[in-house]
Amino acid sequence: MSTHNHQLTGKFVALMPLQREHLSELAAAANDGKLWELFFTSVPAPGTMTSWFDKAMEQQEKGLAIPFTVFDQSRKNILGSTRYCNIDRANKRLEIGYTWYALSHQCSPINTECKLLLLTHAFEVLDCNAVEFRTDWFNQRSQKAIERLGAKRDGVLRSHMVLPDGRVRDTVVYSILKHEWPGVKANLQFKLSRDPSSSTNLSKS
Template structure:
């Protein structure tokens, strides 16, 4: 397993390596629905987007993450971001996280196809043993979305993270194992076919 910058394309979206040139497009996407107002997410506000972008690129430089900009193939616009993170090459596991989409892209084929692309690459190219998802205890929509993918809840890490606003977050952890991937993949393909 040797993760590196990669572009992943489907029928609805293209996941392209996040770069500084995406700054204004990321700001516009986050502004659609003012997503930073959701206290349980990591979506950057307009003023903090450069800092968010710098952090993502620094994580990539340190080989701790591979951040992507999510581009709609229908409109050609950037509609969100996601990344591989907590990359553990020795144990062949990683996390898919920091995921958010513009309001107009939510409840569409976007998340399903993004996860299909990311999971396919993780299991079939990077040969991962497990892929993890983590979310805030209060982010019920995210928990439901992760469960719809076919991930199983591993547990809750209590008082896991101190957030910038001082709140101490409980983190809900999910995973998909390598031997579960064929069934999860079939489910994701079935879900994707339900969209026009």
């Protein structure tokens, strides 16, 4: 499973390797809706964007993550960020997480196509056996969006994480397996072709 930088391009979005020069526009995207104010999100708050970037790069250097900046298809406007994380080469698994988009783009085809691009690459290029999604127990919106993707709920990791504010988080775990991927792919393609505005809005996982 290669963890080299990848560029993924669709009809609506382009996923480009996260770069330091993206930070000012990423900060502006996060400020669109003040996304960090929701306590169960992973969106960097003002003043923390640089440390958020440094941690992403550290994980990439260790081969544990591939972070992306989400652009519109023209690559002129930055809409948010997502990444492959918890990469497990030995067992051919990874997680899609740290996903967030500017509020003005959350009810759009952006997330549906992002997930289609990431899942296609994970299963068909990286040859994954499984792709995970994890989200906060309190993030009901994210859980419903993951379920609309076609992922199955594996369970809840109770008292899983101690967050920076001291809260102990319960984490809901979902996955899509290799043999399930063709059906999930067909469903996402159908959603995009039928009604681009009918998105699986996973904006705050």
